[in-house]
Amino acid sequence: MTLVSIGLSVSLDGYVAGPHDGPDNPLGDGGSRLFTWWTAGGEPLGDDPRFAPPARSRPVVAELFDCGAVLTGRRTFDIARGWGGQHPTGAPFFVLTHEPPPRWVGPGTGGTAVTGGIHRALEAARRVAGDRPISITSASVAQQCLAAGLVDELNLNLVPVLLGGGVALFGERPGPTALECTRVVESDGVTHLRYRVDRPG
Numbered sequence: 296m297t298l299v300s301i302g303l304s305v306s307l308d309g310y311v312a313g314p315h316d317g318p319d320n321p322l323g324d325g326g327s328r329l330f331t332w333w334t335a336g337g338e339p340l341g342d343d344p345r346f347a348p349p350a351r352s353r354p355v356v357a358e359l360f361d362c363g364a365v366l367t368g369r370r371t372f373d374i375a376r377g378w379g380g381q382h383p384t385g386a387p388f389f390v391l392t393h394e395p396p397p398r399w400v401g402p403g404t405g406g407t408a409v410t411g412g413i414h415r416a417l418e419a420a421r422r423v424a425g426d427r428p429i430s431i432t433s434a435s436v437a438q439q440c441l442a443a444g445l446v447d448e449l450n451l452n453l454v455p456v457l458l459g460g461g462v463a464l465f466g467e468r469p470g471p472t473a474l475e476c477t478r479v480v481e482s483d484g485v486t487h488l489r490y491r492v493d494r495p496g
């Protein structure tokens with residue numbers, strides 16, 4: 296069965312972006328601190344010099360990158376300028392939206408717009424992911440999938456910063472959810488936490 300996993304960097308007060316995020320301020324006010332650890336190691340992980348995590352983060356990042364599909368929301372997609380049509384993980388990506396974007400999805404790209412909601416999006420992601428995990432990489436999609444009982448695992452990169460506002464990872468959803476902590480990796484400027492979601496039934 297394909298594992299469905301949330302993979303996000305989050306501040307100690309629970310935000311994935313600071314206030315006033317947008318294409319000109321991708322992670323909001325103060326939010327770039329959430330990604331500092333990605334480049335703190337000096338040595339690139341692969342060919343892309345943007346990803347040079349510290350030594351103790353490298354196995355975790357390698358694992359996060361080894362996903363079979365990425366599921367995200369339209370705001371993340373727009374802010375990232377659709378990653379130019381190829382997600383940094385190299386995996387096919389699915390963008391939940393009400394209105395398909397004019398570019399960076401469709402033939403010749405790794406992206407697909409999904410207008411039919413989270414169940415449709417996960418169905419499509421499962422078809423391409425095979426045995427590899429599906430990674431959910433936006434707050435609103437994470438909240439919807441958690442609330443619908445569709446998530447197996449949370450992989451959070453906890454960064455020691457307080458943003459005081461912005462895009463809350465959990466907001467008011469999903470309501471009470473039991474979690475079991477299955478891994479903690481202490482690294483430089485980040486603690487990698489893994490939780491298994493206790494799904495009823």
Ligand SMILES: NC(=O)c1ccc[n+]([C@@H]2O[C@H](COP(=O)([O-])OP(=O)(O)OC[C@H]3O[C@@H](n4cnc5c(N)ncnc54)[C@H](OP(=O)(O)O)[C@@H]3O)[C@@H](O)[C@H]2O)c1
Pocket residue numbers: 302303304305310311312316317321322323329367368369370371372374391392393394409410411412413432433434435436439462
């Ligand atoms: N810290 C991290 O690791 C990390 C990672 C990724 C992103 N981010 C940040 O997170 C922020 C964006 O996250 P977000 O949660 O605000 O937004 P998001 O999930 O990226 O996008 C929300 C939008 O997606 C579309 N959407 C979501 N669910 C849908 C559904 N069921 N059906 C149809 N359309 C749906 C809607 O757009 P439309 O109605 O316009 O179509 C909705 O407004 C940005 O600041 C980004 O930089 C942080």
